Amino acid sequence: MTDKFMSPHDVEAIPGTEGWERLYPYHYQFSKDDPDRAAFEESQLWFYDGLHYPEPHYPFDLIWDEAWFLALSQNNTRTFLMPPALGIDHRIINGHVYITPVGVADPEEVGRRVPTFMKRAGYYYENWDRLYEDWKVKVNGLLVELEAVKFEPLPEVEDETLVFENRGIGSGYELLAKYDELINMGLKVWQYHFEFLNLGYAAYVTFINTANTIFPDIPISTLTRMVSGIDVVMYKPDSELVRLAKLAIENGLDQLLIDNKSSAAVMTEMANTTAGKYWLDELEKARYPWFHISTGTGWYHHHSSWNDDLDVPFASIVMHIEAIKAGKQVGRPTEKLIEEREALIEEYRSLIGTDADREAFDQVLAVAQRVFPYVEDHLFYVEHWFHSIFWNKIRELSDVLVGAGFFKDREDIWLLKRGEIRDALWDHVTSWATGTIARGPSYWQKEIDWRKGIMEKFQAWSPPPALGTPPDVVTEPFSIVLWGVTTSVLKNWLKGVEAVTEGGVEELMGAPGSSGVVEGRARVIKSAKELSSLLEGEILVATTTSPSWAPAFTKIAGAVTDVGGAMCHAAIVCREYGLPTVVGTGRGTTTIKTGDLVRIDGDAGSVTILERA
Amino acid sequence: MSDKEKRIVLWYEELEGSDFPLVGKKNANLGEMLKGGIRTSPGFALTLHANDMFIEETGIKGELGSYLSALGEATLEACQEASDAAVKLILEAEVPPAIVDEACAAYQRLCELSNTENVPVAVRSSGAVSMPGQMETYLNIRGEGDLIEYIKKTWASAYHVEAITYRLNKGWGFLLNIGVGVPKMVNSRVSGVSFTLNPLNGDRSKIAVDVSYGLGEAVVSGLVTPDNYLVDKVTLNPIRSTKGSKEVMCVYNASGSDCAFVDVPAEDREHFCVTAEELTEICRVSKVIDKYYGKPYDIEFAIDADLPFPENVIILQVRPESVWSKKADEGRTEQKKDAMDRIVSQLITGVRIK
Numbered sequence: 001m002t003d004k005f006m007s008p009h010d011v012e013a014i015p016g017t018e019g020w021e022r023l024y025p026y027h028y029q030f031s032k033d034d035p036d037r038a039a040f041e042e043s044q045l046w047f048y049d050g051l052h053y054p055e056p057h058y059p060f061d062l063i064w065d066e067a068w069f070l071a072l073s074q075n076n077t078r079t080f081l082m083p084p085a086l087g088i089d090h091r092i093i094n095g096h097v098y099i100t101p102v103g104v105a106d107p108e109e110v111g112r113r114v115p116t117f118m119k120r121a122g123y124y125y126e127n128w129d130r131l132y133e134d135w136k137v138k139v140n141g142l143l144v145e146l147e148a149v150k151f152e153p154l155p156e157v158e159d160e161t162l163v164f165e166n167r168g169i170g171s172g173y174e175l176l177a178k179y180d181e182l183i184n185m186g187l188k189v190w191q192y193h194f195e196f197l198n199l200g201y202a203a204y205v206t207f208i209n210t211a212n213t214i215f216p217d218i219p220i221s222t223l224t225r226m227v228s229g230i231d232v233v234m235y236k237p238d239s240e241l242v243r244l245a246k247l248a249i250e251n252g253l254d255q256l257l258i259d260n261k262s263s264a265a266v267m268t269e270m271a272n273t274t275a276g277k278y279w280l281d282e283l284e285k286a287r288y289p290w291f292h293i294s295t296g297t298g299w300y301h302h303h304s305s306w307n308d309d310l311d312v313p314f315a316s317i318v319m320h321i322e323a324i325k326a327g328k329q330v331g332r333p334t335e336k337l338i339e340e341r342e343a344l345i346e347e348y349r350s351l352i353g354t355d356a357d358r359e360a361f362d363q364v365l366a367v368a369q370r371v372f373p374y375v376e377d378h379l380f381y382v383e384h385w386f387h388s389i390f391w392n393k394i395r396e397l398s399d400v401l402v403g404a405g406f407f408k409d410r411e412d413i414w415l416l417k418r419g420e421i422r423d424a425l426w427d428h429v430t431s432w433a434t435g436t437i438a439r440g441p442s443y444w445q446k447e448i449d450w451r452k453g454i455m456e457k458f459q460a461w462s463p464p465p466a467l468g469t470p471p472d473v474v475t476e477p478f479s480i481v482l483w484g485v486t487t488s489v490l491k492n493w494l495k496g497v498e499a500v501t502e503g504g505v506e507e508l509m510g511a512p513g514s515s516g517v518v519e520g521r522a523r524v525i526k527s528a529k530e531l532s533s534l535l536e537g538e539i540l541v542a543t544t545t546s547p548s549w550a551p552a553f554t555k556i557a558g559a560v561t562d563v564g565g566a567m568c569h570a571a572i573v574c575r576e577y578g579l580p581t582v583v584g585t586g587r588g589t590t591t592i593k594t595g596d597l598v599r600i601d602g603d604a605g606s607v608t609i610l611e612r613a
Numbered sequence: 614m615s616d617k618e619k620r621i622v623l624w625y626e627e628l629e630g631s632d633f634p635l636v637g638k639k640n641a642n643l644g645e646m647l648k649g650g651i652r653t654s655p656g657f658a659l660t661l662h663a664n665d666m667f668i669e670e671t672g673i674k675g676e677l678g679s680y681l682s683a684l685g686e687a688t689l690e691a692c693q694e695a696s697d698a699a700v701k702l703i704l705e706a707e708v709p710p711a712i713v714d715e716a717c718a719a720y721q722r723l724c725e726l727s728n729t730e731n732v733p734v735a736v737r738s739s740g741a742v743s744m745p746g747q748m749e750t751y752l753n754i755r756g757e758g759d760l761i762e763y764i765k766k767t768w769a770s771a772y773h774v775e776a777i778t779y780r781l782n783k784g785w786g787f788l789l790n791i792g793v794g795v796p797k798m799v800n801s802r803v804s805g806v807s808f809t810l811n812p813l814n815g816d817r818s819k820i821a822v823d824v825s826y827g828l829g830e831a832v833v834s835g836l837v838t839p840d841n842y843l844v845d846k847v848t849l850n851p852i853r854s855t856k857g858s859k860e861v862m863c864v865y866n867a868s869g870s871d872c873a874f875v876d877v878p879a880e881d882r883e884h885f886c887v888t889a890e891e892l893t894e895i896c897r898v899s900k901v902i903d904k905y906y907g908k909p910y911d912i913e914f915a916i917d918a919d920l921p922f923p924e925n926v927i928i929l930q931v932r933p934e935s936v937w938s939k940k941a942d943e944g945r946t947e948q949k950k951d952a953m954d955r956i957v958s959q960l961i962t963g964v965r966i967k
Contacts, residue, residue: 118953216814218845222847351817363949367952
């Protein structure tokens with residue numbers, strides 16, 4: 001077994017993609033230009049961020065990666081002075097993002113950072129609830145600003161108010177300024193996203209490690225159950241669907257929903273009756289903000305929200321109606337969850353041998369519980385609500401450029417870096433201002449066609465899980481908790497044994513997501529639209545799941561995902577539904593086929609294909 | 614109580630933990646478990662009083678008692694000599710008819726309960742004080758004649774040289790009356806041992822289970838590598854499952870009393886010997902035992918080949934865990950001022966998770 005991964009400088013470009021580097025910022029490239037920077041790159045462990053990015057990046061979509069690159073790193077390094085940890089450095093190879101946590105090498109420097117950290121982080125821990133309330137106010141303000149952004153085609157002739165109100169500012173300038181504002185809002189919401197997220201994770205990691213000291217080998221999934229919130233914003237969209245399902249049954253509208261295939265047809269028919277109109281009003285109340293939830297993770301422009309495609313939530317409402325009529329429990333049994341959580345905590349506490357240990361446990365549990373609502377809920381505000389609206393604002397802008405002949409399709413804009421969009425806008429506004437021909441149409445359409453070809457080749461490439469030099473022991477808390485990169489995972493990667501074939505039995509290893517062992521037929525689901533094809537008792541196999549998939553969880557017997565760790569939402573939701581789950585298998589959706597008989601062991605983190613369909 | 618003290622035989626269901634002076638600890642514990650709703654194999658106990666009656670009425674008590682003073686300095690040779698003489702004396706004595714009658718009547722009742730003629734039973738020593746492993750247990754005893762013979766052998770085993778030296782080291786007397794337990798032999802498809810803590814580190818939130826094919830002797834005596842599980846005591850979810858090689862198993866001798874070791878068929882060695890639901894039931898009952906006594910326990914169990922689930926999961930024997938329970942728990946976490954202090958030191962030392 002080799003003790004190093006491939007050097008990041010040795011990864012070769014995919015034939016036919018030469019020149020791909022210009023799709024991304026120049027500083028995202030591994031490079032040997034500077035021997036010191038090259039030596040640093042060589043000495044670090046870079047792992048593929050498959051947790052966030054199961055697919056290669058479109059140039060524009062990299063905005064969120066850049067946003068957290070800055071926000072997380074600056075918070076660790078410069079704001080809170082996280083004693084042992086600096087930021088997380090980013091690179092991109094063949095469209096796939098690789099990251100590496102950077103530590104403070106000098107132990108004395110770690111010590112010097114402690115007093116500042118204690119003072120600053122202590123302030124946040126002590127005032128957590130109030131600061132979280134402030135945080136919501138700030139983010140909500142930004143969402144209001146975001147909603148207000150509108151992009152319109154440039155006028156043939158400026159409105160006369162420009163003159164008679166002596167505003168002095170032309171539409172060309174405003175278009176440029178609005179684009180900058182929009183981008184800045186996106187970067188700013190990510191500043192908020194990380195305002196105290198790492199402090200939350202630090203508290204959570206401390207709880208996990210302390211509990212593991214007291215109860216060696218206690219599963220992380222059990223610990224998450226002790227801290228996870230009850231009244232969690234991420235579950236609100238699904239509880240709204242349950243509400244609408246019940247409302248439909250109460251008002252005799254359930255059959256109408258079941259019979260109609262499209263949301264548009266349902267809504268047309270609903271509008272004909274008083275009861276239907278009432279239901280539509282309630283639907284409108286639920287849509288804003290709860291239907292901003294993404295059907296994916298929100299990280300990619302093609303992760304549409306429920307508001308973007310009402311067929312998705314309508315199909316889920318139908319699932320809820322059928323479940324309610326079949327006498328099943330739908331939604332989250334909040335009271336039962338509270339009871340179970342308290343009983344779980346009490347029973348473990350009673351097994352602690354000394355008062356000192358019990359005090360330590362209580363201390364870290366209390367702080368983990370305090371930080372958890374923010375740790376769980378920030379996702380809805382940022383990745384779902386903000387991103388869902390943001391993508392559509394960019395589409396609005398794209399329409400302007402489609403109108404000016406720059407692109408053939410509004411979805412072409414994702415193939416431009418955000419700086420290139422600004423350049424294109426300059427091209428557009430100056431040619432508009434001058435009354436001349438822009439270069440954009442001839443320049444961008446050719447470039448976009450070429451980039452589409454590159455993206456296809458990137459899609460087909462399997463990124464190696466890691467590059468560079470692994471540490472002897474992984475102790476960096478964020479790699480472990482968020483990405484599931486542990487010492488033993490690295491060893492498996494080095495051995496290259498992610499998939500073992502043994503006498504016809506295929507086994508995939510992932511991380512334990514939710515306890516239990518179950519067998520069933522697999523159904524591979526590529527998007528939320530396919531959820532309605534799920535049959536009772538099947539095993540859901542997906543790249544990742546979204547909390548918006550919750551209605552499907554009343555049907556399935558278990559779940560397998562390609563990406564994610566014990567903290568990811570698929571794992572959290574499945575634990576609530578008591579479904580055995582294995583997360584982060586890397587290649588579940590490519591190895592398992594619909595109809596295969598599989599056994600999943602949510603404790604060992606293994607998936608066995610027992611019989612091929 | 615006064616009635617109980619004069620009895621020769623007491624059924625397990627008549628006993629409770631505090632009866633150990635009458636019947637020995639193992640027997641009293643089994644009665645206590647029944648009271649707590651924990652399934653054990655049906656059976657009865659011969660009391661210490663019965664043992665005393667035996668040595669009294671046969672007139673061997675005086676002679677047995679004299680060995681102690683005759684020993685003088687308790688050298689190993691002297692102990693061996695005293696042991697040989699005591700065992701011979703007991704085995705050659707005739708069990709008084711009152712005891713034979715009572716024991717046989719109880720045995721017949723057990724045969725009826727099991728719907729089996731000459732039902733196989735175990736004959737187990739049960740001291741009123743703990744003398745772990747110093748005395749004998751005989752398995753697969755059938756018929757009245759053998760039963761009485763093995764009861765005598767069990768009484769005699771209190772005078773085995775190991776038992777004598779153990780007593781003398783503890784400063785106890787030479788004479789020792791013990792109880793005898795007579796449970797129906799479980800037709801063990803598999804058997805094993807569970808600890809209601811992790812024996813490797815004393816963690817009380819875990820249950821450790823060793824289990825293999827056949828009678829429990831193979832696991833207890835360490836003759837096989839059993840399947841091994843570490844199970845979360847709170848959630849009853851398995852944390853680690855390690856398949857053992859399970860080379861041999863101990864089975865009844867078809868011909869008569871006692872048992873023999875045979876090879877486990879290759880295909881049975883390749884898989885775990887209990888199902889997931891059986892494992893959960895073993896752990897559930899182990900947890901009931903732990904909760905009932907309020908401390909970690911060491912439990913012998915079997916899964917009967919003839920009974921349906923969950924009645925087939927039978928507890929054979931329980932005793933308090935003796936290693937970690939004796940150690941003072943020094944705590945596992947470091948002393949820290951508050952949560953903030955813990956977070957900082959956590960960040961500095963890093964996380965170590967496999």
